[in-house]
Amino acid sequence: MSNNSRGLQANVLGTFDTVVMAVAGSAPAYSIAATTAVLAGAVGPAGPAALLYCAIPMLGIALAFSYLSRIDVNAGASYSWVGRTLHPFLGFVSGWALVMSATIFMVAGSLPAGSMTLALFDEGLADDTALSTLVGAGWFLMMLSVVLGGARLTVRAQLVLSGVELVILALFAVLAFLHTDNARVFDWSWLGFSQFDGVSGFAAGALVAAFYYWGWDVTSNLSEETRNSRRTTGLAGLIGVGVVFLLFEVFTIAVNVILSARRIEENGANVLAVLGEEVWPGWGGKLLVVAVLLSTVATLETTLIQVTRSLFAMGRDRTMPAALGRVHRRWNTPWVAITVVGAVALGMFVASNALGSVGEILSDAISAIGLQIAVYYGLAGLAVVVAYRKKLLKSPTDFLFGGLWPLCGALFMFWVFVESLGELSSAAVAIGLGGLGVGLVPMLWYWRKGSDYYRPARLDASRTVAVDYVPVSAASSRSAAHEGLPTDF
Template sequence: MALAGSAPAYSLASTTAVLVGAAGLVSPAALLWCAIPMLGIAWAFNYLGRLDVNAGASYSWVGRALHPSLGFLAGWSLVVSATIFMVAGSLPAGQYTLSLFNSGWADNTWASIGVGAVAFLIMALLVLIGIRITTHAQWIMTGVEVVILVVFGIGALIHGGSAAVFSWSWLWGFGHFGGVSGFATAALVAAFYFWGWDVTANLSEETSNSKRNSGLGGLVGVIGVFALFEIVTIAVNLIISQKDIADPNSAPLLTTLGNTVWPGAGGKIMVLAVVLSTIATLETTLIQVSRSLFAMGRDRTIPAIFGKSHSRWQTPWFAIAVVVAVSLVLFVTSQKLGSVGNIMTDAIDAIGLQIAVYYALAGIAVVVAYRKLVLKSFSNAIFVGLWPLAGAVFMAFLFVENCMSLDATTIAIGLGALALGLIPMAWYWASGSEYYRTGTVRLDATSSDEVDALYGESTLATASTGPADTLATDI
């Protein structure tokens, strides 16, 4: 599920041109320097999940460890980023599906929206009727996708290319990012590549042995997609020139890569990988946003009906229905932004700002929650303290630096969507929601003398504050 959430083929197909525009040949370095702090955030999710099994994930953790208002902001950041992604994900789904039949059709924004909407509705139905069916579909789609990327990525490296000669500077990037601002822009795009692995945290209430498996899934997911990203991005540098990558009229990058390894059939196979990846990540993103809304509704920080699960399927049916309706409206209105390429660029940067918010808050929350245990051992200090904190600082840096450099449209989408969350927060706080009351059970790891941050199972436990509505343990 973590691999599907990060959607390696989709991320490479939709975002490589944006990343290359920001980082050029040192795009692999941007991915590396984002992967290191991102892994720190994955450690944070791992250990916060051991203290609190909650479908809201960062919403619940940040609210209980730091402050309820910050928790709501973290949850809302995920909700709006995931909702915007329904457009950013569905457009390539339509575009690449159309390209399998006629390359000219893929340039039609309305056609891409229509086909993408159909794919999205099919995925929404799967998510609605149960997590078991969803995960079985993910095994198939993501398994095929990963095999294709590994085979063609390694094949492209072996084949080589004439566009550029490999340089170790591609992996380090020092002095090639164009200063602090250039590095921040490239790293924000790289953060979008990785985003989605944390779906395992939102599935914690539906996962067996979730205190171990949810966090472990996220860690494995970050490492796995990083390896795939690096292999394919280096191959793209070797085979496709920077000019061709930047040209909106050139053939899709992964199609060119596939045809280089296997002329004729290779391009179609890579397109298939992208379609499978896009559908898979639409599914996991819908899971994330619907589970977050479910937890918020259960806590009465948004209308309580969001916190109701279907009596038969044990899924948050109302949250799913609302997200689907809003997304369909966004599909139609998104064409006002222009071409598919323009929509993708604005959406990627806006989502990058939003995910930086809740990742940074989660990184701080784990340090606060484990503050009395973090110095019990060297491993605790690294994996529950310094690494997550460094990840939080990095995400905060990306947010601040890019707020000062991105264009007005991106800022309006990114920060405007976040600001909308102030309305329900103020309303339910003023209405006396129990979530905002002082005295709520805090997330505080003080009930154990020792936590083995590397291998051990935490024995920490805190009182549950969740109401009766829950999601079935099904995975």
Template sequence: MAVAGSAPAYSLASTTAVLAGTAGLIGPAALLWCAIPMLGIAWAFNYLGRLDVNAGASYSWVGRALHPALGFLAGWSLVVSATIFMVAGSLPAGQYTLSLFSDSLSRNTWAATGVGAGCFLVMAGLVLLGARITARAQWIMTGVEVAILAVFGIAALVHGGHAARFSWSWLWGFGHFGGVKGFAAAALVAAFYFWGWDVTANLSEETTDSRRNSGIGGLIGVLGVFALFEIVTIAVNLIISQQDLTAKDAPPFLTTLGDTVWPGAGGKIMVLAVMLSTIATLETTLIQVTRSLFAMGRDRTVPAVFGLAHRRWQTPWVALAVVVVVSLGLFVGSNALGSVSKILTDAVAAIGLQISVYYALAGLAVVIAYRRLILRSVANAVFIGVWPLAGALFMAFLFVENCRSLPGTQLAIGLGALAVGLLPMAWYWIAGSAYYRRGPGLAASSGGVSGKGVSSDAVSSDGVSGGGASTGAGGAASSTGGAGGAGGAASST
């Protein structure tokens, strides 16, 4: 699920041109320097998930380890980034589908929007049916997608091209980013590539042995997609010129890559990979946003109706319905931005700002939650202390630096959506939500330490997990005494 969440084929299809516009040929270096701190955040999710099994993930962890207001900010950051992504995720699906029939039609923004919206609605229906069905579909789609990317990526490297001659500077990038501003812009785009692996944390209440499996899944996902990103991005540098890649009305570049490796059929196979990837990532992102709203609804930090689970499928259907309606509105409104490439560029930058917020807070939260245990071993110091903290600082740097340099439209989308969250925060805080009245309560016990790092039996200092969730699918009960896991028991309402 973590690989499906990061959606390697989709990320490459939608973001490679954006990365080329900010980093040029050293896009692989931007991916590398973002992957290292991103792994630190994955370690943070791994260890926080051992303390608190909760569909809200960073919303719950940050709220309990740092402060409830920061927890809400973390949760809201995910909600708005995921909602904006519904447009950014669906447009490439529409564009690549139309490219099978007409290149000119694939460049039509309204046509791509309409087909993309149709794909989105199909995925919303599948998510409504429950995580068990979703997981089976993901195994098949992700397996085919990864196989196609790996085969064509390696074949493209072997085939080579005339667009550029390989240079080791592509992998390191030293002295080629154009200063701090250029590096921050490229790294923000790279962060978007990786985003989505943390869906395993939002599915923790529906995962067997989730205190272990959710975190490990995220770590494997980050490493796996990084390898695919590097292979394909280097191949693109060799085969497609930067001018052709970043042209306003450029044809989908993965079809060009596919046809270079296998003329005629290769482009269509790459379209299949993008379609499968887009379907997969729309599913996982819908899972993330609906599970987060579900957790917030049962905590009464958003309307309690968001905490309702469907009686038959045990999925947060109200949260899903609201996200679908808002997203369809964004589909229509996004066309005011212009071309598909312009919409994607603005969406990627805005989402990058938003995800850097909750990733940074999660990286800090694990250090606070495990503060008594960090110095018990070298492993603890590295994997719970230094690496996650470095990841948090890196994400904070990306947020601050890009706030200073991004164009007004991208800042308005990114920061404006975050600012909207202040309204429900203030309303439910003043209304006396119990969530805002509880103090910090997430801390690891000394009984969970082993020589290779904190073991999975470390529990929170107050004796319960944040949501009170059991690890089995369909059996979670909330700390408020009734709300089931997103795939489990019925809501307390």
């Protein structure tokens, strides 16, 4: 099968590459820096418990992605899987939830990148939202260019960015463990339920924890560009969740031990730099700022991949403008989708200046993204049960890993979604639900226009799906027969 018939460039990424992408997608240093204060505000010192109890259902969702990727290789991932198992409308909602969460993250991720870059030179400049936005937009455009250059260039950049980040984090994990000055004693209650403010308090913490883990599923969006992708993408996602869980737990516990609740609250998105300064005065804070900056830039790259590959799949299926399904002749990347996302994100950068400080924007954006993550992860967890329904009782392994665990993960995500609505700010709820609601317009429009996506062949684990995807050409007419749908063996 030639690259031209596939659209995207096939067999570019190997197993190690996809594991790196999975870890980078969850952005360990960025997630710890940007979200620790938000998590502490939600659950106090029980942050390690929230991360632990959210990791268990998150592994169930990772298993769902792994099992579904075995039978349907599609750049749209949950958009395709949910649409072909539960209902096309739910599939579109799943894909749109990813698109919206990733687009919101363009601002939530780029603003800290700008402020941290400025902090390396002058601490006073870091609080200047306008200047942070300008510098962050510069980083965003740089990553946009890398993603446009193709999967091979993307993974090379990722190896450098994430490699340095993980070395710095590993060093500071050891330093934090050895640090004893003014440190509190580790308390096992930090891993228990007793610290949560009831069920709703736990739900609020779990929603924030979902944001921590989000991003490992970029491997599924890269499946059409990965070697042996039916096995590789799911395995890489599972390894990615395991690696970032360990990093999140180590640093969240270290923050509890070394920093007081007041210092966490006062420093907001700068918590990791303050931790670094405590364990290594002079150099520690600067090095961890570098790690967070690299992590932020790296996850901007993986998020761009997720949103542009999802839009590419939607354009190919004609559930969004068909132009989004076009690929660049030289780089084999969805250049129209990349250009559109870049333009929308830059517009959001300008609008974000009217919303308040970097910290205020981050808090609401993280909660809004958490709601959208819960939707598309939960739907994927249900989809795998339906796709494997004929096989679940034939094997204990399939029953546990392809059925029960993903189902529990899905129910957990939906429960967190419902419970959190009453706890979040009106701005966070408006951004989260409003973003999902906007998707009804293109969904109904292209459904009425007769997209074949809304008349799908059912996804069944007893059959795999061919990957003979045909790119949308510029000459395609609205009335042309849809050539991009997968066919069953």
